[in-house]
Amino acid sequence: xxxxxxxxxxxxxxxxxxxxxxxxxxxxxxxxxxxxxxxxxxxxxxxxxxxxxxxxxxxxxxxxxxxxxxxxxxxxxxxxxxxxxxxxxxxxxxxxxxxxxxxxxxxxxxxxxxxxxxxxxxxxxxxxxxxxxxxxxxxxxxx
Amino acid sequence: xxxxxxxxxxxxxxxxxxxxxxxxxxxxxxxxxxxxxxxxxxxxxxxxxxxxxxxxxxxxxxxxxxxxxxxxxxxxxxxxxxxxxxxxxxxxxxxxxxxxxxxxxxxxxxxxxxxxxxxxxxxxxxxxxxxxxxxxxxxxxxxxxxxxxxxxxx
Numbered sequence: 001x002x003x004x005x006x007x008x009x010x011x012x013x014x015x016x017x018x019x020x021x022x023x024x025x026x027x028x029x030x031x032x033x034x035x036x037x038x039x040x041x042x043x044x045x046x047x048x049x050x051x052x053x054x055x056x057x058x059x060x061x062x063x064x065x066x067x068x069x070x071x072x073x074x075x076x077x078x079x080x081x082x083x084x085x086x087x088x089x090x091x092x093x094x095x096x097x098x099x100x101x102x103x104x105x106x107x108x109x110x111x112x113x114x115x116x117x118x119x120x121x122x123x124x125x126x127x128x129x130x131x132x133x134x135x136x137x138x139x140x141x142x143x
Numbered sequence: 144x145x146x147x148x149x150x151x152x153x154x155x156x157x158x159x160x161x162x163x164x165x166x167x168x169x170x171x172x173x174x175x176x177x178x179x180x181x182x183x184x185x186x187x188x189x190x191x192x193x194x195x196x197x198x199x200x201x202x203x204x205x206x207x208x209x210x211x212x213x214x215x216x217x218x219x220x221x222x223x224x225x226x227x228x229x230x231x232x233x234x235x236x237x238x239x240x241x242x243x244x245x246x247x248x249x250x251x252x253x254x255x256x257x258x259x260x261x262x263x264x265x266x267x268x269x270x271x272x273x274x275x276x277x278x279x280x281x282x283x284x285x286x287x288x289x290x291x292x293x294x295x296x297x
Contacts, residue, residue, distance in 0.1 A: 035275040036282055052275050112267035121184040128185060
């Protein structure tokens with residue numbers, strides 16, 4: 001299920017529309033993930049406050065969305081372009097890759113809620129494919 | 144046995160109270176809320192179950208296909224059964240599960256795909272009102288439904 005030229009264009013265009021709200025999107029998606037999938041909280045036991053919209057959640061949401069923005073720029077070679085990020089996740093953070101899917105779902109939920117008119121079925125499928133490809137690239141260095 | 148808090152029961156009942164089934168399935172270009180449309184486009188392999196539904200060649204065709212919209216309403220009414228039997232969804236869905244396994248031959252992974260799509264459509268409709276707590280209750284409910292639907296497969 002690789003990204004077609006149409007998918008890449010759709011993602012880049014949509015990203016152009018939403019990137020201004022990247023921090024809000026990241027904060028909301030992460031907040032939802034921690035509430036709806038409480039097992040994900042195990043990765044953040046070092047944070048003082050895991051409640052929706054808290055300072056550490058907002059800060060980390062921004063970090064995650066910056067990474068995603070980077071990936072949009074490297075959409076023609078996600079595996080090659082995200083080697084450093086993959087090494088980070090594989091060797092330092094050691095996040096179980098199943099969680100990438102969980103966060104992706106929550107990002108899609110937030111996008112649907114914030115941009116109901118722009119998040120058409122066509123945009124939805126391209127974004128879903130992109131986030132899946134991104135997750136795969138992030139898992140590259142795991143083993 | 145699934146335990147529901149009072150808050151969860153209220154949240155889920157509220158979603159259904161405010162849900163207009165016709166609205167969720169109607170092929171309205173401007174709001175893109177259509178459930179079936181979204182599922183058949185985002186996960187195109189799900190079209191395999193609708194061979195007898197006529198023209199599904201592209202988004203426009205799916206959008207204007209009345210059989211697809213009617214089917215969407217049927218699915219949502221199926222969820223009614225779960226809301227009315229929240230303390231025993233497993234048994235309430237026994238015959239439906241058998242139907243999907245023995246007669247319709249639907250791969251149960253599709254239930255999960257549809258439920259993900261449904262959450263996204265609800266989010267699109269409700270915007271900021273679809274709070275994290277509401278999403279948690281709703282997804283818990285759908286997880287139970289999906290499990291019950293897959294239970295009679297063998």
